[in-house]
Amino acid sequence: MSKYLVDKFLFTIDRDPELVERYRADPSGTIAWWEAEQAGLILNCHGQERSTWHAFTDTERAALASHDYVTLFELGAHNFLLLTLFIALFERDYAEPLAFQREFAARLGHWSLPYPDIAT
Amino acid sequence: MATVAAVIASTHHPFYYKASTSAGSDRPPFADEWVAKIAAFRETLTAARPDVLVMVGSDHFHQLWLDNMPQFLIGKAPFYDGNWYNEEREFGLPRMFLRGDEDLSAYLLRQGMDAGFDLAFSNELRIDHSITCPLITLRPEADLPIVPVYTNIFAPPLPQPSRFAELGRTIRRLVESWPSDKRVAIIGTGHLSLELGGPRQFGPHGPDPEFDRKAVSWIASGDLESALAEVSLDSLWLPGNATHGFMDFLLMMGVAGDGAKADYTDSLDLFHTMEAYFTWYPEGTQ
Numbered sequence: 216m217s218k219y220l221v222d223k224f225l226f227t228i229d230r231d232p233e234l235v236e237r238y239r240a241d242p243s244g245t246i247a248w249w250e251a252e253q254a255g256l257i258l259n260c261h262g263q264e265r266s267t268w269h270a271f272t273d274t275e276r277a278a279l280a281s282h283d284y285v286t287l288f289e290l291g292a293h294n295f296l297l298l299t300l301f302i303a304l305f306e307r308d309y310a311e312p313l314a315f316q317r318e319f320a321a322r323l324g325h326w327s328l329p330y331p332d333i334a335t
Numbered sequence: 336m337a338t339v340a341a342v343i344a345s346t347h348h349p350f351y352y353k354a355s356t357s358a359g360s361d362r363p364p365f366a367d368e369w370v371a372k373i374a375a376f377r378e379t380l381t382a383a384r385p386d387v388l389v390m391v392g393s394d395h396f397h398q399l400w401l402d403n404m405p406q407f408l409i410g411k412a413p414f415y416d417g418n419w420y421n422e423e424r425e426f427g428l429p430r431m432f433l434r435g436d437e438d439l440s441a442y443l444l445r446q447g448m449d450a451g452f453d454l455a456f457s458n459e460l461r462i463d464h465s466i467t468c469p470l471i472t473l474r475p476e477a478d479l480p481i482v483p484v485y486t487n488i489f490a491p492p493l494p495q496p497s498r499f500a501e502l503g504r505t506i507r508r509l510v511e512s513w514p515s516d517k518r519v520a521i522i523g524t525g526h527l528s529l530e531l532g533g534p535r536q537f538g539p540h541g542p543d544p545e546f547d548r549k550a551v552s553w554i555a556s557g558d559l560e561s562a563l564a565e566v567s568l569d570s571l572w573l574p575g576n577a578t579h580g581f582m583d584f585l586l587m588m589g590v591a592g593d594g595a596k597a598d599y600t601d602s603l604d605l606f607h608t609m610e611a612y613f614t615w616y617p618e619g620t621q
Contacts, residue, residue: 219401226396229421258400294532294576295489296396303424313606316537323534330533330576334491335401 218291219335220269224249224279225296227258229303239304243280250276285322291331337439339510340518341383342615344554344587345376346608347392347468347524349426365605372603372612373472379599379614380473383520387436388474389443389510391484391523391586392465397421398457399485405455406494407502409447410483411440412458417467431467436480439513443482446509452502460485469524486586488525488579496566499582500559503589521590525583527551527609528574535575541608543574550581551602551611557595559588591615 228234228245238245255265271279278286284301288294298319306315351373354366397419399405417431440456447454462483470477484506487493503523510519527550528543535542553562562585571578591597592615599614 222401226400230397230419232420232424258402288532293396293490296532298532298536299421299425303421313537319532320530320534320536320538326534328572330572 217269217271217275218333220254220271221275221279221287221290221292222296222335223254225292225300227253229296229300235300235303242282246271246276246280284319288323288326289331291333293333293335294330337510337513337515338518339507339521339617340385341380341520341522342507342587342591342617343380343469343473343520343522344584344591344613345469345472345522345524346526346610346612347465348605348608348610349422349428349464349468351468352429352471353427365603369603369605369610372601372610376599376601376612376614377473377475380520380522383616384518385479385520386517387439387482387519388470388479389439389482389484389506389519389521390462390466390469391486391506391521391583392463392469393486393488393525393580393583395463395465395489397463398461399487401490404487404490405485406487407452408455408457408485409440409444410435410457410460410462410481410485411437411444412460413437415460415462415481415483417462417470419461419463422464426464428464428467428471431462431470431477433462433470433477434480436482438515439510439517439519440482442513443484443506443509446512447505450505450509452505465524469522473522484523486583488582491568493568493579493582495568496571496582496585497563499586500563500589503586504592505589506586507590507592521587523583523587523590525585525587526577526580527584527611529577529580529608530575531577533576537607539606540604541575543578544604544609546574546578547609547611550584551600551609554584554588554611554613555597555600557588557591557593557597559585559593562588587613592617 603610
C-alpha cells in the first residue's frame, strides 16, 4: 500500500488549476504521466534530486484512474484531500448546491466507525 | 510588559465570506442572522483596542505537507500573503495581505523553546483560511500585524490534547512577559464536531450535536479539566472525522486560563457544523 503516494497525488493535483482540469478530462492519462514523471519529485527540491522508490499498487492506480473516491476512502486516503479535490472535479455537474457533497456522503453510507486509518 | 487585551476563540467557517457578500437569490436564508452574530462578535475584538493579533490556526495541506510536517509552528516574517487557489475555487475567498510582528514572533519562538516547546518556524508563510476567516469576521480591515501560530490537527500522528492546552497556557504567559507596551489579542479557531470526506458530512446540523453542546459548555465555562478528562486522540474520531480541530479550542482555553469563564458566548446552528464564538477579557469586561 502506498497511502502517502495517493495523498501526494491528490495534494499536487488539487493545488494546480491546470492539473485539476487535466485529471477531470483524462484520469488514466494523468495518472500514468504523474506516476512516471511526478511521483518522485520531492517538493521544494531540485528535480534531479528525486525519490526513486514510489509506485502505486494496482488497486490504487485503478481507483485513481476511475475517480473512485469510495475505494480511495477505503484505502485510507486523507479525507480532507479527497473531499476537496473531488468537489473541484465534480461539484460543477450538479444543479443543487451541496448535492455532490451529499452524494459523496451517501456513497460512503455503509461505513461506520472506525473509518479506514488515514495515518501515513 | 504587553497586555493581553482579549482572548478569542471561534470556529472558522469558510462559507461565511460568500454567504455574507452574496445577494438576491444567491443569498442563503441564514445569511442575515449569521452576519448579525458576526457583527456583534467583531465588536468584542474592536472594544479591546488591540495593536497586534496572535492568530492560532491549522494549515489545511497548503504549505505544510507530509514530507516535512511540523506539530507546532510559528511564523516569523515581515508580511504574510493569505489564501490559496483552492480556497478561492471552493469558498470564493479573496487574496489577502497582512503585516507581521517579527519582534513578537521572535520572542515567542525563543521563549517558547526555552519553556519546553520545540517550535518549528517559517520565514515565508502563506496563511490559509484557518487564519484568514477569523480576520474576515473579526478584523476585515486586516490592518493589524499578526503572528501566525499553526498546529497540526490534521495529519496523524498528532500531539496529545493536553499539549494543545499547555501550549495555550505558555503563549498566554509569554505574551504577558513580552517587553512591549502593546495590546495583544490572541485569537484562535478550531472546530466543534465536524465530518469532512466521510459519510456524516454536510448534514442538516453538525455530525454530533451532543458533543457540540458539551464542547460549548466546556469552553464557555473554561472547564479544561472536564474537557481534557473526556477527550483523547482516539475519542475525537467519534463526533466526526475532522473533530481533532477541537484541540485548537483546547489551546485557546489554555490561553484564557483554567476555569476562566468566557465574557461573551454565542453560537449558531448551521448545516454541516455548528458555529461558536467566545471572547475573554483578561483585564475585566470592556
